[in-house]
Amino acid sequence: MSALFPTYAKWDVKATKGQGALLTDDQGKEYLDFIAGIAVCNLGHCHPKVNEALKNQVDRLWHVSNLFQLEGQEQVAKQLVEHSVGDYVFFCNSGAEANEAAIKLARKATGKHKMVSLTNSFHGRTLGSMSATGQDKVHQGFGPLLSEFTYAPLNDVEKLQAVITEETAAVFIEVIQGEGGVRLMSQDYADSLSLICKEKNVLLVIDEIQTGIGRTGKRFAYEHYNLSPDIITLAKGLGNGFPVGAMIGKAHLKSYFEAGSHGSTFGGNPLAMAAAGAVINEVFEDDFLLSVVNKGETFIQQLQTSLKDNTLVKEIRGLGLMIGIECHSEVAPFITACREKGLLILPAGPKVIRILPPLIVTNDQLRQATEIITEVMSEQLVTNGL
Template identity: 40%
Template sequence: MSDYRKIDAQYYMPAFSRTMMIRRGKGCTVWDDDGNEYLDLVAGIAVCSTGHCHDDVVKAICRQAGELIHCSNLYYVPGQAEFAEKLAKVTNLSQVFFTNSGAEANEAALKLARLATKKTKAVSFIHGFHGRTLGSLAVTHKPGIREPFEPLEPKCSFVEYGDLEGLRAAVDTDTAAVLLEPIQGEAGIIIPPEGFVEGVREICDEKGALLIADEVQTGMGRTGTWLAMHQTKVMPDIVSLAKGLGSGFPVGAIVAREGLAFKKSEHGSTFAGGPLASAAGMATLHVIESLLPGIAAKGERFREGLARWNPRVCGLMIGITVGEKCPEVQERCAEKGIIVNCAADGNLRLVPPLIITEAEIDRATGVINEVLTEICS
């Protein structure tokens, strides 16, 4: 076996902090290059929604790979129209444009908002995360990753999450869109106060701005409904999706309400919505459809199992405030065979595969309780 750490250090830009190689995965379990086994509660950061290497998704990808791997969007792409139809129907929206990632989806959403409104500015929220490409970074709050690349477009104002009066003051006559995560994922599973999402919709309507719901992390059943927005009374103008949409295959999308769509030559992509992406995405949607009825109960089992630590729970998004010892908790859990993740501000984030079983939840909460008691009590 090659000394991949040495090769990586020499040839791969050191943009990531990594300690292990995950060599293989099946269901909610992964194995590292030393053969150690882990229960995965991170799922590639909410990506492997149907678990690792779900049989239906693997078969769909392999079947399509044997027929056609790539066909540019100069032509009708096999499976793309059917995938778009299914996605529009489960989101209760109208039309789809596929992308390769969540950042690309948010870029597309911003472009569409500017085209539709003829306005140029955006408003987003403190601790919000929308991507690392230049456009998506412009609307991402975290100063440490945004400020080195300023000035950025679109010009964006940042408002405290939950502050409707601050939002009303920030949205002006040149605001094309407000970008909202229904639950802030990278911030550590921050759930908004009651009525906040409805208030954002009202302000957008008052000011003539579009509401873009960034459901890259919350979408595709993660919270127990197809979209987290489906748990509110609000219909967004545009939804951005990725992560759990392809079970690990790179798939993203925007889905827009009726009357919002790119016209010919206003947007494009060589790879987006290709044959493999469409096959993986369609298979993923069918699997999630069968899982949806049980997701809320699984979240409640996590809540009960971790009740001592006051977890924030919505479906299978679970956050626990740990503080500065969060990295130590993450490391100790891994030593005990459970992969968890530290998001921003010392918040422990759990976003396991949607297929996780009751027995796996109980095993996970047992270890997490043990580690938190050991380190944080």
């Protein structure tokens, strides 16, 4: 009998070992892990350089609090600032915490309390980040949320304009909705978003928690759309599995997060900074990012070719190695069948398969995954009598 709260619908898989894109369970069965901790282990399991950085730090210093000068914080903050449109960084422990920091900063800096986020978005499960999340299923049972959030559909400029008022502090957005179905922002919408925010003097907050740190083939996904957010939130891939989050803000916001305005006991601790620094050193290299672009394009093309005649498939979409397969029926049986054949993938809503392989995945492993998905989808056609 488990002593855990049943907050997760756990699979009957006990993971005991990971290496690269492979995961092994307690029975010795090996899986292609195309979940990567839900876009966390971007460098795969037990990446040698991340492991080495953590091992070195473990024997030096774990924690002293943010009352002290910490070299690791300065180094990682400098890396994030050099590679983004931001100027200052606040460190925390998770994506939800990063989004909470962004909500607080946007409200304080503008003196306004209303915010706009998108239908089907996901920003976390704390009270503030849950309020920012545009999904009723996440809200249910928790009573009144922050009333300041209003939701608009992705890629609908007219509805976005309609919900922004003089009281709006910020637009809170994912350029690719991950939990919401791997749905991509259009370039026209991105262009309009920038103009609207400037004209109405509204901050642009981009949640890069799932899309950032190389996942889409850029350091940050907003780069694909020529956007310049005032605030960027990060987590997941930043620590390759070690808990770490970050909020990056532009220089005009600096004075609003003065001493005592916000904090995090463990945020930016030496272990987290060691992991994040090692990750950034690997992922932010141009050749590495180009490899993600090439592998993503190859993988999507393989899937489209292999599944083009499968009538269960509605659309295959994605960017880099963040890929969704939208189907005409619920995908839970497909995901279970793939797991039984040794491939781990996720849902993104009831009818979308979400595929998030480690960025170090090999072309051979991508081919293996394509074969398993194609086989499972073909079998499901027979099962469904189609």
